Amino acid sequence: MTAQQADSSAAHDAPPALQEHFEATIARDQRIEPRDWMPEGYRKTLIRQVAQHAHSEIIGMQPEGEWITRAPSLRRKAILFAKVQDEAGHGLYLYSAAETLGADRADLTERLIEGRQKYSSIFNYPTLSFADVGVIGWFVDGAAICNQVPLCRSSYGPYARAMVRICKEESFHQRQGYELLMTMMRGTDAQREMVQDAVNRWWWPSLMMFGPPDDASPNSRQSMAWKIKRHSNDELRQRFVDMTVPQAEKLGVTLPDPDLTWNEERGHHDFGTPDWDELMRVIKGDGPCNSQRIQRRRTAHEEGAWVREAAVAHAAKQAARAEKGTAA
């Protein structure tokens, strides 16, 4: 029996006092920290969620990253380059949080490239024009902010702290995306068409980013009880729609939903139903770019292996030389 197995089987027979202490900490809205006792389900759920989140940041570099070399002005090139770099940084903060739970990054990467762990479905759609860069900033980073701001109060300390840092940068990204679109809307007819076309393509996939409707999201309830998640999928989706509609009006684009109207009684916008079958297809691997995204990540990881191995070999040689030097 390995240490890990011993530890996790011990957890199943945890004294009720530990469970009570954990639950009381959550109830007081205090943070759980890495060395605290926690139920195995909590740990597993968190590792899965944080890893998926980290994978999403890393895979999410690809759709926009394709446009760095083609950005049509040096200013936009610098903004986009820095944004995609931030995404790599966010992925690293999140993998770091996952590692405080005992996960191993190399293992998580293996799971990603073998298709055993998922990432956000949104990154399986292609970026067809430079307007997509702006719309991704506006919609996808906007949706990410709706999702992530409440996570700054997530019950797990390292995750919550990573989210604070990430949210600060995401809000920049959203503003940059929106500002690009405003500039394009003031430009030529062709640019305005590009923006509207990108809005048409990204609107529904963005609504799907919040996950299936609450009645079809079995994991959500436990996550909310543990305060890993703070709002339901549908609540967050509604918040995103309410936030985005006035921005679209100001921008002068049409959101591609004939059912989108203000509901005075609810004090919220009513909107149409996303194609949940499409979401399930994309999650299961059948989106427009799934295999291409995973393949790129796999190739980078595999082609980088000799470099990583060389660094380890050099470090070992250095350590041996240092030891020899001390001994002599």
Next chain:
Amino acid sequence: MSDDHVYMSLAEGHDDGDARWAFGTGFEDPLHGISTAVPDAVDRGELAATCLELADDALVTAQRLAEWTTRAPELEEEVALANIGLDFLGQARLLYARCGQVDGSQRGEDAYAYFRDADDFRSVRLAELPNGDFAFSMARLLVFAAWRLAHFEQLATHADPVLAAIAAKGVKEMTYHRQYAAEWVVRLGDGTDKSHRRMQAGLDQVTAHLGELFAAHDARTAVLAVLRQVTEAAGLTLPDVPPTPVGHGREGDHTAHLAPLLAELQSVARAHPEATW
């Protein structure tokens, strides 16, 4: 804006500001407070040519570094390579802007980057070569950073205050890039048999271009001193520098690799020449 409630909750409970995150905030405009007037003693033609050459080198290098994005051997290197690419891109922008002020055309940075053809680019050939493997990219970065650093150290006292300020900022950046590349050349040279082989091959390819660099700016002593030190630590063999340059990018004489690089870089801008971005 109407999404303020989201940002408000972002600020909630974090009123101790940014200090706790230890993030850098010290990014200043390198040209702050510097007059853009060209001193009488400065030859405008020469100054513009120097700015253009250095800007083209930086832009082409930034473009190649951007190609590493999502392809780096480890995630930490994604961040590092992007930092370096962004430094070069920043240098290109400042230098193009200075060029436009000095050469009388009043062109902006994008006019130089997007609306000139390969023949008009003055970048050295070394910069435009495809990335190859990580060993080649690191060998090139080492040589290029060492060479450019030597040039910038000299330009930091240039009579034109703007170029001097750009160079002074560049000195700090190039020192870091040289260090980053040197560490990798040593790791790969002194790593596994495979990495040693690849590092030696990368170094051989790069040193074949030294003649061109030295013809453009003779920093032979400084660059070779760095290369000797690094190759010794890495257990690599420093090849002889070929006596004659393989070509003269500075005269618009480029390899076949520059035109496709520019075609990609300029594709969107040229498809929409009337657009604003």
Next chain:
Amino acid sequence: MTPDTHGWPLYEVFVRGKRGLNHVHVGSLHAADDTMALTHARDLYTRRNEGVSIWVVRSEHIAASTRDEKDPFFAPSADKVYRHPTFYDIPDDVPHI
């Protein structure tokens, strides 16, 4: 052990944002050696801001205390920063995003 399946070792990063402040733990990263860890830390956690001070240390070299060795609310596996310092078996599961 093959280096690639285990990757580079984990380092903890501590940054002093400006003079007058303590070094604060900001997160972790992977690096093959101390030099690389410092370079990565500078790139990742300070975006290369000059003038900040960085400490890095291999995670496995940090000893962590519990408030009270007998306190059942803390993990008994006393001496590591994290309770599970190595590979932890995660179930493959269909996500909700």
